[in-house]
Amino acid sequence: MLRAEPLGEIPGETVRVARAAFPKGNLYLRMRDELGVLYEDADFATLFPPLGRPALPPWRLALITIFQFLEGLPDRQAADAVRARLDWKYALGLELTDSGFDFSVLTEFRSRLIEGNQEHLLLDKMLSQFKARDLLKLRGKQRTDSTHVIGAVRRLWRLDLIVETLRAALNQIAHLDSEWLQPRLTAEWVKRYARRVEMERLPTSEQARERYAVEVGQDGFDLLEMLDQDGTEGLRCLEAVGVLRLVWEQQFAVDADSKAVRWKAK
Structure with a gap:
């Protein structure tokens, strides 16, 4: 209302x-x-x-x-x-x-x-x-596509979503079985997921955000693969891991031939 x-x-x-x-x-x-x-x-x-x-x-x-x-x-x-x-x-x-x-x-x-x-x-x-207020030139060319604004902000929201989803899964795994996770953590993962995403400045250009999203996507697929290969049943059945699988299915695609990760456009 x-x-x-x-x-x-x-x-x-x-x-x-x-x-x-x-x-x-x-x-x-x-x-x-x-x-x-x-x-x-x-x-x-x-x-x-x-x-x-x-x-x-x-x-x-x-x-x-x-x-x-x-x-x-x-x-x-x-x-x-x-x-x-x-x-x-x-x-x-x-x-x-x-x-x-x-x-x-x-x-x-x-x-x-x-x-x-x-x-x-x-x-x-x-x-x-x-x-x-005469702030536009009479013959000037202005961008009037509001969907550009909505789309850009939505992509920022999606970037926030994928980072926080993976971070939540890592935290829940660490809480249940830190000994399993510790040797599999890379320095890049610690740097990328140690703090909430709102405490960091996200990449500013669309190209950099796309690359960052693909990196996060690859990290998520790597974690799921490790869990499927040698994770315990308790780790694979964690709620946050189930959410990770669902969100990755919605947000990413993997090329059948090259195995390259792609962030879906919508």
Whole structure:
């Protein structure tokens, strides 16, 4: 259910602290000051049912989707940025004490846009604001494909998914039988999976993200092969290992001839 929330003013304490922290301003402060909030809840009214649990203001979720696209952040890191960053709180009109929301809300919001065939709203509304303020050249060529934004953010979410799935399997195996896992751990695995993915900066270019995803995919297949060859029944039946098999079936394909791992496009 869509519960419209007045856009209102930025909380005074948020303004005071953000101005002190960024006396010369920054991208997000300027965006809010010069462009306002870009979106309104009414823009997304058709995507929400009239009854049910109240949803978070979609105008904020739309802005966060743009922000995470600009910075290449997966959903977990974007949700953390809403909690932690002064400039994001300023642009979103939030109190300094606002604790944010669960990262899964962003996934749900993107799903609503796609299922409602409303992906175009993100950039169409932004471009109309730019044109109204004479920020676009009359004969300029602008990218208006909002699906590019949605697709890029979704791929970041998928990258987060595969890394955390493999990390969870390794952790559960280590907890049950560390002696089996220890000699099979490589230095690269320790480096890649020792910490949660939101604590790391993911590759910034699409090509680098693709390579990283394929590396993670190969690691997962290697682990499953080792488990199938010489792992105990208890290890093979672990819940996290079952999830790993399912996610890898959904996310990856292996060439029958070359055995090369490919990250599926969708």
